[in-house]
Amino acid sequence: MKTYNVAILGATGAVGQEMMNVLAERDFPLNKLRLLASKRSVGKTYQYKDQVIACEEATPDSFEGMDIVLGAVENDIAEQLLPHAVKAGAVVIDNSSAYRLDDNVPLVVPEVNPQDIQKNNGIIANPNCSTIIALVAINKLHEYATVNSIIASTYQAVSGAGVPGLNELNTQVTQVMNDEKVEPQVFPYQIAFNLIPQIGGFDEMGYSSEEMKMQNEGRKILHHPELNVTCTCVRVPVMRSHSESLTLFFDKEIDVEKAKELLANADGVKLVDDPNNKQYPMPLDTSDQDLVYVGRIRKDLTQNNNKSLTLWCCGDQVRKGAATNAVQIAIEYIKQNA
Amino acid sequence: MKTYNVAILGATGAVGQEMMNVLAERDFPLNKLRLLASKRSVGKTYQYKDQVIACEEATPDSFEGMDIVLGAVENDIAEQLLPHAVKAGAVVIDNSSAYRLDDNVPLVVPEVNPQDIQKNNGIIANPNCSTIIALVAINKLHEYATVNSIIASTYQAVSGAGVPGLNELNTQVTQVMNDEKVEPQVFPYQIAFNLIPQIGGFDEMGYSSEEMKMQNEGRKILHHPELNVTCTCVRVPVMRSHSESLTLFFDKEIDVEKAKELLANADGVKLVDDPNNKQYPMPLDTSDQDLVYVGRIRKDLTQNNNKSLTLWCCGDQVRKGAATNAVQIAIEYIKQNA
Structure with a gap:
């Protein structure tokens, strides 16, 4: 060989x-x-x-x-x-x-x-870590019914800032628990027990660089220059898996059962969608492994055309991301x- | 008196x-x-x-x-x-x-x-805490241009489960830092360094009871029975402020400047929207006070009609919530x- x-x-x-x-x-x-x-x-x-x-x-x-x-x-x-x-x-x-x-x-x-x-x-x-995770999650759906737009809210782990990001969360959690002063160095504010809605710098529309990556990189990877993405990227006090709440707008009808069927057979995806038995993706479960977990798939209630779905996915930022x-x-x- | x-x-x-x-x-x-x-x-x-x-x-x-x-x-x-x-x-x-x-x-x-x-x-x-925070954030916008639908992703603090929720996060963080076994009691899974996309039980569509409150209570409070809300509720390891990423669809045009002008004068709201100077709402800043902070207001990129906006808001769940x-x-x- x-x-x-x-x-x-x-x-x-x-x-x-x-x-x-x-x-x-x-x-x-x-x-x-x-x-x-x-x-x-x-x-x-x-x-x-x-x-x-x-x-x-x-x-x-x-x-x-x-x-x-x-x-x-x-x-x-x-x-x-x-x-x-x-x-x-x-x-x-x-x-x-x-x-x-x-x-x-x-x-x-x-x-x-x-x-x-x-x-x-x-x-x-x-590609960008959040973009990889989102695209693995939606790719089979997109093959079935073109995704024309996405509304995304992310919950991004500190590992996105590398080892210094991981250390900062650890250090700050210890400082908070010991009532010591927290002095942020990697992130702009305390991340322990907090959320920071900024990853990267901002453009003239007020979008962060991280937020625009899902649209710009997504267009290129999917060969779909018309893809529109409204993304809100938020840093959360989680070590190394990113999570994303995605609402997807398709060019034709797709129902929840079809989506589950497609995702059950999608490369790189683990379908974890049995909420009544408390089975749904969580960042701790996806840490240190390669699959993107997808679940909480449901009808989007804002449209009446059966052409949109909402779902929740998680993936290890350092690994698959x-x-x-x-x-x-x-x-x-x-x-x-x- | x-x-x-x-x-x-x-x-x-x-x-x-x-x-x-x-x-x-x-x-x-x-x-x-x-x-x-x-x-x-x-x-x-x-x-x-x-x-x-x-x-x-x-x-x-x-x-x-x-x-x-x-x-x-x-x-x-x-x-x-x-x-x-x-x-x-x-x-x-x-x-x-x-x-x-x-x-x-x-x-x-x-x-x-x-x-x-x-x-x-x-x-x-x-009302429900997330619903109060969302409605305070959007009320003045809704008075100007009717909000017909909302896509919401929440980042909800452990205080939503009361003192036991607060204690559970504290206990679990200490256990994780000391490499001790974590045994969840209040939440269905470990919440320290994790996210749980379940608050309440699930309906036949797969929505949690918490997720349906924003639509059902929102309709009643706004006297707007046609309001549609697709909500994803997620528990996050934050003590007592809820945060929400909201995309709002209006019945007429509204731009970012108009929205900022309306929110700058809205009762119960503090407009915190200067991202280039790192000014945006964060749960730590809204803890222990009554205003709902609103910021990150920007054009929704999925529509071309200037009738939708996306924003980020935070409010203390125990107080205003x-x-x-x-x-x-x-x-x-x-x-x-x-």
Whole structure:
């Protein structure tokens, strides 16, 4: 079997670490795994299966001989280093938002648009976490009846801000319980026992950058430039699974039973919808695994045309929202190029 | 000045205690305050201004001589005891859901439909907490342009389950931080670091009882039997303020500037809408006070007709969602009958 040289750029972060886990779990056909990070992490070691691998400093020369580079760094570092990976001949799967809307870069959720991988010119972008979770949840419905618009309210975990976000919630909860002063550093306000309706900066209409991603990235992934999304993104004191309340408007009739039937057989989805037996998606249940849980599917009461539904879904932000989706793209890329 | 004999039924609970606070803060014209509770609380004492008042057992005979009874008990106790209060000649303001949809009982948010108080036959019902907060937020908009439908996603605090709910979140957070086993008692699952998309039981369509209250109570309070609401109610690990993401569909055009102008002058509302300066409603900021904060007002991107808006609001569930609204009804009742 052919094996591949893989580098993780940003290996010490929450997403980079999870990429290592997912590569191992899925028995990725690895020849060599290179862990790239900032200078201060050089020499830090991590276990990958029975190997111990030391971090190397990420530089423009780090990508020689690599077949696949998984990017798990912020936009500025991605833009600075990833073009060198492409020049070195690697295919890059990038989790930053730097290239997502670039016409030359496919934006891929493997359950939704795997064929777009073919159009890559060296970079494939991994979508926004909330967008991935929403699209996995609705994809089979959209195949049956085109989704023309979505009203979304999100409940987003602190892991969206990486390890510092996870640490901040832990620290603040302890501070509150001990009656100590809380001094926010990662989030703009206290997140423990609070909600913050801001993720990213705001545009002139008052939408946050995170809120516009579901529309902009959704249009590209679904090849549906007319898709309209009104999204409200809210940070909640949950560790690592995002939840979303979605109301979907379709171009033709679709009832709850049909939706359940479609979702029971949807790739990447676990249908959890038996509320009378207290079965519905919850972020704790989806933490540390890859499926998007979908439930609470019901008729939208604001329309009388049977062309809209409302539902609730949850997915692990670090895994399916980032690391798992990237590794799935890598696996699909290999399959398509075998 | 005329003074009144007031009894609080359920005085030891979160809402009953807050009713005492609000009566004191608003210098309610009290002659006598009677605190009624279950047998096991008899003799428990509470400070009201410079008096110390001992709880008495609530019985059918407890209401003799009372002018106003504030009900802060569950439906079964409300139905068992409050008719005796009416018989004894008191006007009852009841926070349970037992009488809310009774045609003979007005359901009142003082900022919205104070005139309905006149139609009481001894009982005035205090609406559901999320419904009060939503209606205070949208009332001035609805006066300008009729709201025909709402898509709502709630983020509801544990105080909705009273003192046991507050204690459960505190206990569970400590247990999680100490790596101890969490055993839910009040909520169906762990609420610390989690979200639970169930408040109340479910109907045959899959809506929870809490979710249907916004439509059913909203129709009655707004005198708008055609109002349609698709609501998703979610319990979040926040202590005592509910938050709501609302998308509103109007019968005529209304833009963001007009909405802000209306809300800047709305009774019971604090407009907090300057996202570029990180000013938006948050549950921590609205805890322990009476105003409903409204912000993040923006154009709904799913419609092209300028007849819909989306916004975010927060309000204290124990105060404006329950105790404050009840005391405001009592004050309005006195004013109307002066």
